[in-house]
Amino acid sequence: MARIGVFVCHCGTNIAGVVDVTRVAKYAGSLPGVKVAVDYKFMCSDPGQNTIIDAIKKYGLDRLVVSACSPRMHEATFRRTAERAGINPYMVEMANIREHVAWVHSDDKELATQKAMKLMEMAVAKVRRSEALSKMFAPIEKRALVIGGGIAGIQAALDIAGAGYKVLLVEKEPSIGGRMAQLDKTFPTLDCSACILTPKMVAAAQDPNITLLTYAEVTEVCGFVGQFEVKIKKKAKSVNSKCIGCGVCTTKCPSKKALSEFDEKLAPRKAIYTPFPQAVPNVPVIDRTACTFFLTGKCKICEKVCPTGAIDYTQQDEFIKEKFGAVVVATGFDIYDHSNYGEYGYGEIKDVITGLQFERLISSTGPTAGHVTRPSDHREVKNVVFIQCVGSRDEAKKRPYCSRVCCMYTAKQAMLLKDHYPETQAYVFYIDIRSAGKNYEEFVQRAQNEYGVLYLRGRVSKIYERANKLLVKGADTLSGAQVEIEADLVVLANGFEPKKGAKEFAQLFHMSSDQYGFYNELHPKLAPVETAISGVFVAGCCQSPKDIPDTVAMASATAAKVCALFAKEKLEVEPLIAGVNQLTCSGCETCYNVCPYSAIEMKDKEVKRGEVRHVAEVLESVCKGCGACVGACYSKAVDLKGFTDRQVLDQVETATAPITDN
Amino acid sequence: MKYELQLKNIKEGFRKDVENLSQQKISNCYQCGKCSAGCPVAYAMDYPPSMIMRMIQLGMHDPVMSSNTSWYCVSCETCTTRCPREIDIAKVMDTLKIMAQAGKYKLSENEIPIFDWIFLKSIELTGKIYELGMIGAYNLLSLNPFKDVYPMGLKMILKGKIGFIPHLIYNPFEVIKNIRMFNAIRKKDRERIYEKNV
Amino acid sequence: MDKELQDLIKKLLTEKKVDYAIGYEKAYDEFSTRPAFVTSAEDTARLIFNKYCINNLGLYLTKLKKNKIALICKGCDIPTVRELVKEKQFSRENVIVIGAACDGVLDKRTGKQPEKCLNCGVKQPKGADFTVGTAKDSTTARNFNDVAEFEKKSSKEKMQFWDRQFEKCIRCYACRNVCPVCYCPDCFAQRSMPEYLNKNVDAEENKMFHMIRMQHVFGRCTDCKACDTACPVNIPLTLLTKKLAKDAKELFNYESGADMDARPPLSTYDEDDPESGIM
Amino acid sequence: MFKVAYFPGCSLSSTAKEYDVATRLVCEDLEIELVEVPEWVCCGATTAHITSELTAAVLPARSLIWAEKHNMTITSPCSACFSRLKMAQLNLEKYPGLKKEAEEILGETYSGKGEVLHLTRVMLERYGVDNIKAKLKKQLKGLKIACYYGCLMTRPAEVCENDRVEDPMLMDNLVSALGAQAVKWSYKTECCGAAFSLTKTEIVRKLSGDILKEAKASGAELIMVACPLCHSNLDARQPEISKLLKAELNIPVLYFTQVIGLALGYGYLDLMLNKHFIDPAPLLKAKGIL
């Protein structure tokens, strides 16, 4: 006979404020097999866990039910508690009476209490059928894959490599550096972005533990924590390893049709190019969609001028498949495309530019060598209007979130403008200024007080084109005035959005993403860099918009997580896997066909004395415990440990029975 | 400061009344001011639209209802089209006018309500608009009998743009049907505004 | 036709092509037949084929996995063979399918041809290794009109209808026992750990048994009507098996036992499958 | 033959008679059959929706139901009428309570499936600019036209469907097809003052004045409109506005069907161009169109 202990948690007032926890505990005590039932303020706290351990010893319990929060939150905690008291950790079940009861049924305490009692009773029914399971271990491939070579990826790679583990850093573009390389200065210190980034890029390139793979993309992922098998496409660079980065090819290339992605399409670039002079690795690639040779079959100038014979037009895309123990996803962001804003000209007005374009305009390495001129006619500017919250805080444009950095970068850009051209006037239209961060508020104040940037509180309604000027029609809600400004240039503070293709990329890993496409962390507070896929971590703006210091901190956090994983000898894995009762197996191969992991083997086996049958067998080290075989087996020969038919049936039976609470 | 906001002065029901009748979530407004920025008639209004939204949020019934803002709204829907919080501001303005004309709140404007009354009466009795009669009646009732008579009105008549005979629905049954319909609508409107939403 | 059949089997047995032949023989009266298992050439005289050969002999294949067998099949029994091969219950090389041309069988209970014989497109067997006799297919095609008619009822009416039917059920399991695809070594209905099904014989439990059995044979049942024929209390199981066939066709464009290469509908998927009302 | 239910609206039988005449003339030529909704009642215009939501839904619903019954797309040449028809359709769909009340009053049910389109969209999108182009007799060479769309045929975004709300191109495409030049200007959808024509005339003068000024500044010689309200504000009030602005504007304002009519070869009186306050004849003669 089972000896079950039921422990009902108040979670402060989180649960107890809605659910009558004493009644739940009292009801538990009346259930068959339950030897003790108690409620306590915080079950997960040290004294709470000790209550459980003491009860186990005192009543000789062999199974536990903890009625508390979601098992996704604390199942592991209570399994460890059980283990400490000498009970098999898989003899623990949780009844989720916080997320599934107290927090969602706060409108009727009686019904909530009844449901809590029911869920607890279901957990008791399930745990009654639990079996002791022993832990399983899997090997770890101690090599990390970092996807994305922006500041997040670089930082994560450097930190993991620093701990002595090998890292492969994959970047889609021809050079690492990412968005940060495009910036001119950084807030709130106004130090030069390139000056602080390039040393890191070089360090990554020179680290013996880091392998750089630029112009490459991850195309396929299988496996699981400790054993990811990843297929990577190395796009044909058309330039081989003989290249010494002298740059002659780029200088001589006659093609000028393509627009520079790095310069945000403000300037042309050659068909053979490195994105920017400080590129790492300093090896150009040929853009085959722009190259005269690839388009017409004639030219080959780069081949002629190359001193080392590094040009190879025959190169093909190459696929490699490698194994990794952990993955850091740092795929970054795109800025919001304002062609959805009809009122700001559908992205067709040349002198309405994005914040990132302004960075390139004012950067001394940019297309105008730091001279801020109008893209349409290259005239100097006098009045510049900055509009915040474009593609942020805008439900109508399906971007209701705050992009977090635009207030700051707008202040920075307005200051830089005044710095370069003291005679210009900068106007900033804002809704609210969000400057939470060390020295951030002071920075915005400086822009207004020292630099004389005029801040106007209101969203701009429309930009009219009129005779070489842009008429900006806005409002200042603080004074209640309508504002019209004749501007030379309008800079939009475009918000952040997930990288194009982020959803498809998430599906490679089966990571979940939010409705916009930002990747979901495992827990918003307690597991901000983990994902639901164990062994896959997220860093930087692919998770949500954030500034450089936060990105770097997050990247280092992922590195710490990876190193903690690699520091273990072997990986403990859940023994919640499928098993076949070969006596009842009819050998129809249905399970074999549906298994997503090929974890089922068909064998001719002597199942009874003298009876050899064609039957299924589960490969324990391969099975991930999804249960697809269980759902498909009509002979009822496969079962899933931890979610057995008996357990589920008893839960169903309990769920549908009335409460017998007097 | 012009107004002193005291909690006991905030009419709780006002925001709810406007929200129920307009079916718009006014509490959604975060005061970005885009409506005021784009409004073509804001210059003539006592308060710009965004401020009206704020005052409704705070239940400031008297200044909202006594202001000319809603009456100056031309229903051009610029605000609605551009509102980042997807509030149909023009509809809220309509609602304020409906509430005022239904007599639930004090009327601050009379030109437009007079026009509206004449206009709808014209539809009720003829099914269509009878411009000359309508303009004449309006000018009389708004105590400005010679408004627009010269030169525009005269020229209109000369160009044959305004007829002297109303276009009638010739079928008398249709006329009766029309009048009945209007009576039914008025009854339902009273229920909507007075009974359900108080 | 009997002669032709006997000669063929005699030849197969003498040439040692097969160990067994499974066919029909006369039973206790002239209106009854029963399965005959013939192992020697001399014994072949027992074999007959007539309109009373209503059983689906495919049933016995799962019981004789290792032997080489000649199996006498009506056109409508052949899909069973294919289905069982697909489910790896034996290999196709081990069985020689002898198709017997059939003008339709008679249901002894009614003395009439069952509906499936009235709209039969396989009176002349298709896909057999040898064929004996000739027959003409029905002019009307197989249809699901009767099922569609039943589907029009309200769920309450359906519920009441089946409640009345399953009140009659005595849980003799004849339906399961004659079903060629009900070959599980240990049927769920008889398990005790867990007890999927209460052993009581009452309408509710009976209904549940049939529901689960129908679910288990979905996409596998060839609608051979063996269960319907075998039922001693005349529960119209055809109405269920035909529903399965209709759903398999309409939802997944699948016909059990028709195509050796088509994957059973529930053990495969297509990324573009319709969402069918999933919220 | 292309067949649509036609809701002319009150203005088209009085102040904008020339619009109705030109429209019927052009549509006949293009073989678009306009089936006038019999015994139609006023859409409620700019008045009903600020007086009673129900009135604003019931009045257009009668015509909508008729079109739906006869399985036709319903169209109106007047932006205000179109807007009321379309908004009634949208509101009846959005607010089931309103629909219930409206149906009770009308004693008929409305499915809301029928299509409601502005005449510009019927002619320029459904019928197609290319098909019109194929039937032209004349090119309107050298004419610089500012297309003015106004509020009610473009806003809110739901009624605009596949054109751009802030910078619609439908009529501009027509202008190019007619051989004329569509000027690029940013006041296409600014408000003319609409319903304030009689009540708050000073607002109309300012708003329409801004539009006229902008059109003039962008080099337009003619303004093309698709709404009798816009027309009367821009045309009939133009002399007053000129006086107010102390500048001679003198920009003729034509309906888009009149402009098509010119390219189809119709004359001054056929299209009732004489009805306009600002006579287009001198301009059209100078360009060799008349």
Next chain:
Amino acid sequence: MDNKVPQLNIVGFLCNWCSYAGADMTGLGRNTYPSNIKVIRIPCTGRMDPMMIIEAFHNGADGVLVSGCHPGDCHYTEGNYYWRRRYPHLKSLLEHFGIDKRRFHASWVSASEGKKFAEVVKKVTAEVKDWRDNG
């Protein structure tokens, strides 16, 4: 819809990775829904044996909801694709046996769709209630 619908028993099978997490998210966001649903956690909708659903109805459940990851998002790659095939078949079969279609539902709820989960439960409860009240 009113969250208080007594005497209705709905069993919910939620996959661990998406819908169960989504239901947790509903709690985190304090969105409310009727309390009739009792949730059973399963690893994946692929594990959903149709038998369990038949058992639930047999045991007297008024309604059943099965919810999993959106197609393409399955933690185990393809479990929900199998479920997507079992669902229409089972629904149709159950209907044939007289179990009304308003009683059996399936949904896709991702880990971030807390609001959607509340909406789904409200809708399911309303449908089941409609079945019970109006036959």
